[in-house]
Amino acid sequence: MGSSGDVNWKLADHPKLPKGKTIGLIVLDGWGESDPDQYNCIHKAPTPAMDSLKDGKPDTWRLIKAHGTAVGLPSEDDMGNSEVGHNALGAGRIYAQGAKLVDLALASGKIYEDEGFKYISQSFEKGTVHLIGLLSDGGVHSRLDQVQLLLKGFAERGAKRIRVHILTDGRDVLDGSSVGFVETLEADLAALRAKGVDAQVASGGGRMYVTMDRYENDWSVVKRGWDAQVLGEAPHKFKSALEAVKTLRAEPGANDQYLPSFVIVDDNGKAVGPIVDGDAVVTFNFRADRMVMHAKALEYKDFDKFDRVRVPDIRYAGMLQYDGELKLPSRYLVSPPLIDRTSGEYLAHNGVRTFACSETVKFGHVTFFWNGNRSGYFNEKLEEYVEIPSDSGISFNVQPKMKALEIAEKARDAILSGKFDQVRVNLPNGDMVGHTGDIEATVVACEAADRAVRTILDAIEQVGGIYVVTADHGNAEDMVKRDKSGKPALDKEGNLQILTSHTLKPVPIAIGGPGLSAGVRFRQDIETPGLANVAATVMNLHGFVAPSDYETSLIEVVEK
Numbered sequence: 165m166g167s168s169g170d171v172n173w174k175l176a177d178h179p180k181l182p183k184g185k186t187i188g189l190i191v192l193d194g195w196g197e198s199d200p201d202q203y204n205c206i207h208k209a210p211t212p213a214m215d216s217l218k219d220g221k222p223d224t225w226r227l228i229k230a231h232g233t234a235v236g237l238p239s240e241d242d243m244g245n246s247e248v249g250h251n252a253l254g255a256g257r258i259y260a261q262g263a264k265l266v267d268l269a270l271a272s273g274k275i276y277e278d279e280g281f282k283y284i285s286q287s288f289e290k291g292t293v294h295l296i297g298l299l300s301d302g303g304v305h306s307r308l309d310q311v312q313l314l315l316k317g318f319a320e321r322g323a324k325r326i327r328v329h330i331l332t333d334g335r336d337v338l339d340g341s342s343v344g345f346v347e348t349l350e351a352d353l354a355a356l357r358a359k360g361v362d363a364q365v366a367s368g369g370g371r372m373y374v375t376m377d378r379y380e381n382d383w384s385v386v387k388r389g390w391d392a393q394v395l396g397e398a399p400h401k402f403k404s405a406l407e408a409v410k411t412l413r414a415e416p417g418a419n420d421q422y423l424p425s426f427v428i429v430d431d432n433g434k435a436v437g438p439i440v441d442g443d444a445v446v447t448f449n450f451r452a453d454r455m456v457m458h459a460k461a462l463e464y465k466d467f468d469k470f471d472r473v474r475v476p477d478i479r480y481a482g483m484l485q486y487d488g489e490l491k492l493p494s495r496y497l498v499s500p501p502l503i504d505r506t507s508g509e510y511l512a513h514n515g516v517r518t519f520a521c522s523e524t525v526k527f528g529h530v531t532f533f534w535n536g537n538r539s540g541y542f543n544e545k546l547e548e549y550v551e552i553p554s555d556s557g558i559s560f561n562v563q564p565k566m567k568a569l570e571i572a573e574k575a576r577d578a579i580l581s582g583k584f585d586q587v588r589v590n591l592p593n594g595d596m597v598g599h600t601g602d603i604e605a606t607v608v609a610c611e612a613a614d615r616a617v618r619t620i621l622d623a624i625e626q627v628g629g630i631y632v633v634t635a636d637h638g639n640a641e642d643m644v645k646r647d648k649s650g651k652p653a654l655d656k657e658g659n660l661q662i663l664t665s666h667t668l669k670p671v672p673i674a675i676g677g678p679g680l681s682a683g684v685r686f687r688q689d690i691e692t693p694g695l696a697n698v699a700a701t702v703m704n705l706h707g708f709v710a711p712s713d714y715e716t717s718l719i720e721v722v723e724k
């Protein structure tokens with residue numbers, strides 16, 4: 165197998181399970197299972213629909229792993245995220261993910277032998293090499309230790325002038341941690357300067373406000389990054405990145421995620437590192453979704469999303485290729501995981517008609533990531549993907565219900581239409597609002613997601629179908645940083661530290677509905693199953709046996 169040409173796409177019939185049942189497949193984004201306490205927003209919210217799937221149903225409700233090696237991340241300390249979670253859910257197998265592939269390429273030195281590095285290093289002699297990306301150790305989009313190795317590696321291989329354009333995090337890590345990360349980076353850059361390399365931070369801003377938009381929700385975010393990084397223009401000017409971050413954070417209501425953009429200037433007030441002709445640019449995020457728009461701005465000749473004003477002639481490489489279909493960027497330092505033969509592709513080959521829906525901020529999760537980082541349909545006659553426009557320009561604690569109701573209604577209509585065998589949605593609320601750290605709003609978000617679940621379950625009930633309800637990783641179930649014993653950890657001033665990030669918690673999976681054959685139950689004999697076991701499960705419920713190299717199905721059929 166491998167290249168799609170020689171794949172046998174025909175799935176064997178399941179010996180016991182029928183075809184033709186409509187399956188409602190719900191992914192609650194950021195919905196893990198944790199102890200009930202006041203920082204568990206799912207517990208605090210009224211969630212009658214989700215409770216009804218669990219209470220008294222040990223055969224059809226269970227927990228599965230959604231973090232660490234179960235989803236292809238380097239270690240068990242790595243929390244799950246949407247990219248790796250939806251990849252595993254859709255692909256049914258565990259792939260070494262970007263974080264791990266970059267670690268391996270750096271450790272072996274292969275990163276410096278491949279085409280991407282050879283290409284950008286042609287600018288080392290006469291130009292500046294710019295590194296742009298998320299500065300944290302969150303491990304979701306990037307990792308600071310990888311950036312540190314790259315800086316050293318570039319300098320050792322002849323880079324004479326280095327500029328770093330930072331995006332502060334506070335979303336995959338604690339708010340306020342940006343200061344420490346900038347200190348670490350500044351120390352590394354000072355060490356390079358001591359060795360004669362002209363290295364410094366050139367610009368920055370908060371990740372949600374500068375550069376890292378996704379799925380074309382708000383191009384002004386990318387434009388602010390372009391203005392600071394390329395044109396050297398931003399509303400705030402500072403002498404150093406540390407001063408910038410500390411000063412901007414001191415503004416009322418400011419946080420790492422939303423810091424305004426800034427540029428670093430010299431004694432004459434001139435930006436120290438705009439991107440100019442002959443320079444090299446490396447974007448060091450390994451995760452795709454929030455870099456694709458930026459990559460388009462950097463690479464496309466024809467581009468009409470905003471006025472770039474000046475388009476420098478650069479050598480650009482991504483840490484990974486962010487979109488395999490668009491081949492974007494065309495140059496990259498590390499090859500992305502090659503996810504093939506996803507469940508979506510198999511099911512399309514076997515005549516299963518699929519409807520997928522979410523709102524903009526998660527639309528690509530339930531389509532692009534689900535389908536192994538592939539855009540578009542496998543078979544447009546059999547599939548329909550609907551995107552509901554997200555609100556833009558707001559932080560989602562202001563609108564915690566988001567578009568849950570609209571997504572549920574679209575799913576309900578698709579189920580009732582009889583035109584689809586699988587109706588798949590992502591409900592973003594627990595995750596998107598959880599990332600704001602606003603506990604009250606996250607409770608409202610969880611309630612809204614639960615109502616959406618109810619609407620979809622009711623439709624499944626009406627058509628005699630089957631539901632599969634699960635999540636991609638935790639978030640809303642734990643909103644506070646904890647010490648080793650599990651108690652809320654206080655900072656030096658004795659304050660609670662609100663957790664805006666995902667968690668290491670397992671996620672629930674529930675199956676049921678009138679179409680579920682009698683005797684179907686979760687097996688108890690699979691050791692620590694995870695998200696990758698879901699695809700085979702869903703294939704079984706569609707009446708097929710999953711390919712033999714898929715992670716095992718979670719279900720068995722016992723005589724009743």
Ligand SMILES: O=C(O)[C@H](O)COP(=O)(O)O
Pocket residue numbers: 193194244245246247304305335336454595599
């Ligand atoms: O990009 C983000 O919003 C966060 O870093 C991760 O959230 P997601 O993995 O749920 O998208």
Ligand SMILES: [Mn+2]
Pocket residue numbers: 193194245246247249595636637
């Ligand atoms: Mn997610």
Ligand SMILES: [Mn+2]
Pocket residue numbers: 194246595596599639666
């Ligand atoms: Mn998230």
